[in-house]
Amino acid sequence: MKQNLYKYIKEHALNSPDNIAINFNNKQLTFSGFLEHIDQFVAYLSSTLNIKKGDRIAILAYNRKEFLSLFYACAKLGTILVTINWRLPSFEIINILKNVDAKHLF
Secondary structure (H helix, E strand, O other): OOOOHHHHHHHHHHHOOOOEEEEEOOEEEEHHHHHHHHHHHHHHHHHHOOOOOOOEEEEEOOOOHHHHHHHHHHHHHOOEEEEEOOOOOHHHHHHHHHHHOOOEEO
């Protein structure tokens, strides 16, 4: 069976659900909680936004746990996550978005 990054998180959630997956801003998220968060992103991307394998979506954000959830959700769906540095000037961000043909921006 072909492995992707999502499957590693799922395996940890099944084998050690109460272990800490993320420790961010003095808040902790277990592997089971992290997997649930990722799966919510997967459902939103596929059902609401109609994102499919090979589509590109972009993210422009500070460090946050949602970035990781989106990253792993893209791994599960086979989509391409384009990360954009928030320190870039707006004209460069616009050029990146045009060049990568992202379906959505987070």
